[in-house]
Amino acid sequence: MQTNDSGYNPLDDIDRVLVDEDTIKNRLKELGQEITETYAGRDVAVIAIINGAIIFVADLIRELNIPLQLDCVRISSYSDDMKPVQTPEVIDKVRLDLKDMDVLVIDDILDSGNTLARVTEMFRAMGPASLKTCVLLDKKTTRTVDFEADFVGFKIPDEFVVGYGLDFAERYRQLPCIGVLRPELQNPPEWG
Numbered sequence: 001m002q003t004n005d006s007g008y009n010p011l012d013d014i015d016r017v018l019v020d021e022d023t024i025k026n027r028l029k030e031l032g033q034e035i036t037e038t039y040a041g042r043d044v045a046v047i048a049i050i051n052g053a054i055i056f057v058a059d060l061i062r063e064l065n066i067p068l069q070l071d072c073v074r075i076s077s078y079s080d081d082m083k084p085v086q087t088p089e090v091i092d093k094v095r096l097d098l099k100d101m102d103v104l105v106i107d108d109i110l111d112s113g114n115t116l117a118r119v120t121e122m123f124r125a126m127g128p129a130s131l132k133t134c135v136l137l138d139k140k141t142t143r144t145v146d147f148e149a150d151f152v153g154f155k156i157p158d159e160f161v162v163g164y165g166l167d168f169a170e171r172y173r174q175l176p177c178i179g180v181l182r183p184e185l186q187n188p189p190e191w192g
């Protein structure tokens with residue numbers, strides 16, 4: 001008999017689940033409908049900020065009944081840990097021509113707002129017909145720049161979360177839910 005059990009389960013490292021798999025699935029259907037209605041009759045350039053948005057965008061675009069093109073940009077806003085850098089760096093640029101396009105930028109989570117503020121500023125300079133943003137998660141209380149997303153999956157408290165594309169040191173992206181790591185697996189407290 002074949003088995004797909006190696007004894008490793010990333011869920012074992014999770015202390016608390018904040019958003020479970022079914023809740024994500026149901027919310028994605030609603031978001032998909034909202035976005036489809038917003039862009040009905042238009043042709044959309046969907047730009048995913050990877051790696052974090054990779055699972056979210058893969059599931060979300062399959063809920064969209066509109067013509068779309070997909071591209072990705074890669075930004076470094078965290079190093080390889082939980083410590084944010086102040087100025088996100090664009091490592092890999094968009095290849096689609098965004099001039100006169102309806103552009104929808106997708107990220108995993110809106111925290112300080114630095115990443116999306118920076119990315120949307122960059123895209124706006126490319127002359128899109130419209131520019132909107134969509135995030136799976138929104139930490140409402142942690143903004144350092146004035147930025148709000150047009151489409152939000154869930155508002156969450158100010159905790160470092162992993163799963164459904166969000167990582168800790170590139171791990172835990174494969175978790176089907178959003179959760180908080182067990183305290184002993186988080187980094188030492190000298191980072192505040």
Ligand code: 5GP
Pocket residue numbers: 052077078084088107108109110111112113114115116159160161162166167168
């Ligand atoms: P911002 O630039 O808005 O401060 O942060 C956005 C980026 O920081 C996200 O795209 C994500 O990569 C990272 N980030 C912010 N909060 C969290 C979190 O709680 N968990 C993880 N894994 N990444 C986060």
Ligand code: MG
Pocket residue numbers: 049050051052077107108115
């Ligand atoms: Mg990110």
Ligand code: MG
Pocket residue numbers: 052078166167168
């Ligand atoms: Mg990350």
